[in-house]
Amino acid sequence: MTHNPTRRGPCVVVAGGGTAGHIEPALALADAVLRLRPDARVVALGTERGLEKTIIPSRGYPLEMIPPVPMPRKPNVDLLKLPLKVRTAVKATREVLDRVGADVVVGFGGYVALPAYLAARGRTPIVVHDSNARVGLANKVGARFAERVAVAVPDTGLPKAEVVGIPLRESIIRLDRFALRAQARHYFGLHPQAPTLLVFGGSQGARSINNAVSGCARRFADAGIGVLHAHGPKNSLAVQEVRGAPRYVGVPYLERMDLAYAAADVVLCRAGAMTVAEVSAVGLPAVYVPLPHGNGEQALNARPVVDAGGGMIVPDEELTPEKVAELTIPLLHDRQRLGAMSHAAQGTGHRAAADVLARMVLDVVRK
Template structure:
């Protein structure tokens, strides 16, 4: 009888992507397995999950209010409806296990599975969210991306990442990647992105730094956000923590093509398609510090200047802390990011190939490129027990 796995990680790309990377690993290791994803019509679920070839079962989203409000009064009814729907799905697919990654879908998934199906909780962030804190109380197994998540007894495995990222050979793809993006074949390249919506402070600082980067012969591949204009333009740009950039993640997503300024080596894009090729083209990164961003950039061995999103409970700074401590990057508070700071931090790296190589090796060593298959084996063990 085939294994039936239900994953709950809907809402933002930061919850969906690790869930799908885990699902891919399950399929590689157990080709007979059937994976079903729980999601909502809100967010990226209906676009990302079916596109990866997984069945999607929709439930009501249950965002947890942080303060007393009318939404809090309506919460019990929403939870009951969502839990009832989860139980219908578990029966329909004859689920053997539920694996949750936090977010709007996770709480009803945990409550619906409790006492019926074993639960495995994965926490991607340096500080656990409320849904995972609740689910961890009655889970068969709890795992986390980094130490200190706040979940007692969590086994540290890292974040499941796309196979295209964890198996990336940057050197082999370098020429192809640079040609695709209209970048110079030789010389250092800086990759800049702030999540799928862009980042105002990164765009502004990059605009200030561009003349200096050009003077140093450093090319730039810049994902400025679909609602924003390239660095140095008169318009401001968004820094909205939605979609891939929200809360726990800040993960890069797909893109339309942009135009290159061949004279300066500056290539602006609304956002980036084939993120693994962007990584292959680059020598260093300027980015936010969402959990998925840190995990991917580390896994491909790129040094990074991390600029944590200045909202929430400070988890983005904590996400980047292990990589920075290992020597794989540096961290600059958002309020301190200027064009001069970009040049001061990044030009010495990008002009020193040996330093770049050492930092890249440190970044890679700090990560967990095999987290997808390790988590899959943890889940198989739970089911076997």
């Protein structure tokens, strides 16, 4: 979907930068807005330091750069510089909103959203979307003066919050894993029939997951299991090939997430909100390994799926090659259990979240 500068419809500005967890829902919303209003314009805000500078233009949306306002986690020198940084970013953001003729600002949290909320306050209507079970600072601020507040899960504590789920890409929502399986396995060089485990640790990879799963490579080979493992661009994997066994394929990054999901029978991954939403939507049984630091939100993200029977949670410190083998090998050979878990996972998601949020945003513009 590409941006058309001759459109005369509403101008929707999306603010979600930094990590894929903020950018992907913003882009899923952008696509949904254009499905409902092909005459609309969608403009994204971003900073030089986030993943958005590559992801957003490659999806065909214009990206306007603003100065980042990083949130210091502790009282330090950066905290003293913050008011000046905020003022600079807000002024730059206001100029962008005026220039593009923004009719509404939709923020998804993170350090791009805060200046967007402050710049739009009292001038342009605001809609806030939060994907996490625990809400970040930017969205707590934005929700105070937003027209509508949308959240992925109940009980976030945000005022007037409406539960809509997490907006997901069409390619994920419409994914037929079984129809694409042969193509997906051929694409990654995986065994066409062997039970297959997909492993990833977020866009940067995760060392504890990498070590535990690669340490189990010989056991996977002996059990006739194939592995597709995205180890992250800054890490590398050394796994010995076992002749005659299904391949253990290591890649730095998964460009084609749809094909990775289609190739897999089970996934072992972190439990970021976006990851949990996608994995559940495509019906993949999952072993979730929440990030050990932070405020515990990743375990909360995975909890509803686990309670429904669509996944398991393993604490990061308990993740050893032995634990990986014990949890995944019997599961990958149990077709009946895989089917039941897949069905349970799919039942927990909000597949129409992008369209629901897009209607909410366009309602705000109409008013």
